[in-house]
Amino acid sequence: MRRSARIAALTSNSTSISASTKPNRKRKAEEVSTIVSIKQLHFHGSYIRQNWPFRDSLINYITKNPSNAKAWTKLIQSCKYFFAKNPVFVIDKLGHESNGWTAFLNGIQKSIDFTKISSKLWITEKFDGFNALNPPKNVSWIIPKLYKCDAKYLGLVNDVISYEDFLFLSSNLEEIILYKCIVKKDNGSIVPLEKLVQVLPKIKSILFCENFDETSITSNIVKELLELQHFSKIDKFELQNIPEIFDIETFFTYLKKNKHTKFTITFVNSISETYKNRLKEIVDEIIETEKHDYKIPNIYFGGINIEKWEKLLSIFYKH
Template sequence: MRRSARIAGLTPNPTSISTMPNRKRKVAEIIVPVKQLHFHGPYIRQNWPFRDSLINYTTKTPSNSKAWQKLIKSCKYVFAKNPILVIENLWWDEEDWYASSNNDAGPVDFTKISSKLWITDKFNATCAPPENVSLIIPKIYKCDAKYLSLMNDVISYKDFLFLSSNVEDTVLRENIVKNSDGSIVSLEKLIAVLPKIKSIFL
């Protein structure tokens, strides 16, 4: 089906358009109802006024969550090339992981989600099965959480650094953090790599 035919098919009331003057008819035919547009729908390669190398760099290496969120809202080509969703909070609630953003919350099935998550505020794995935390870390693009809670977890020192890079307040209870050689990391070493820390509950 040609593009013009598809667009015409999306027009809400084609019978009324046929009685319009030619100029008004052309304008009406290119208006697509908002409800027909979907974020995960097809996208068209943009004719950027920049070099492809700059667009690729911007798309593949986002450094600011707020700027990235505005970018993927304005152009779904960017999200299609690098599917990262910005969320405020990620937490374990009895049997499932939950995420929230802009006062909306819901469960997250990491076995089905293809996008990576960018956490900006809180990561709470209290009471999560120990293996669950390590399993979901590959699904997290970046963790800028200011609050981190871990309980009864066994994680690697590398994963701890990844989760705590921006932490100000943390709860660490009955955790084991291991080096790559299997040795246990001391509490002093963990505190030393938390430059923004304000409070620790042990």
């Protein structure tokens, strides 16, 4: 088979991404999309039914059940038949830019109009819906346009998604940002943060900002997080807008044994004076201790002494 066949267009009159396997290095710049009709599901021109040296049942299984993104990319580059029968296009990243959704592949980016896409996307690296200036509205509506998400990074902001969609997007995550984003079950109940962390066994970095209107923080969050086998293996854990319901006593006991995770915790301004006073005592204990055999946390709350906080930060960054 010729390996120079290009991948079919993703959209009509606007967006498409194509991959080229031409060996000539001078032609690498030609790895650019070609605009064709949305009705054309395959490569340019018609394809010829192959006389496979295998049973049709085996070819059909291979076509409909790609083993991994890399193998599928090589398969559709080698023969246009496979993409015609299963129009799935592999991309590195799907991100939300100022002009809407954009697909990235090998450094090339193209705007995506999901209302015109005929093919499905297979994301391998990033699903980035974290755009503070132009946040996507209702990420869930594009999920049916995705074949699979193997992304290592997920960023969502000011959105509500279903638990089913969260599981679909997060199966391979190592880094996640949930900024005022709520995950709900089919019955409308909010999935607590600890339950989300529970289904992220590969996670290394978490940034979670609490939503003021609907909370994902429960009184059991500390207890249940500490019971997770992979919790102690997380490299970075940042919590923002955390309410007083957070069990600071149990957490501080854990912090003094923690030798791996870098914690940053910012509390809401509405915490009580009693809670603030306890936080002040914790900060004083940390900065007054000469030697620390644990990872220093970054703790911030309204009313903290700025000089003490700056000293805490200095120790935090040194560790």
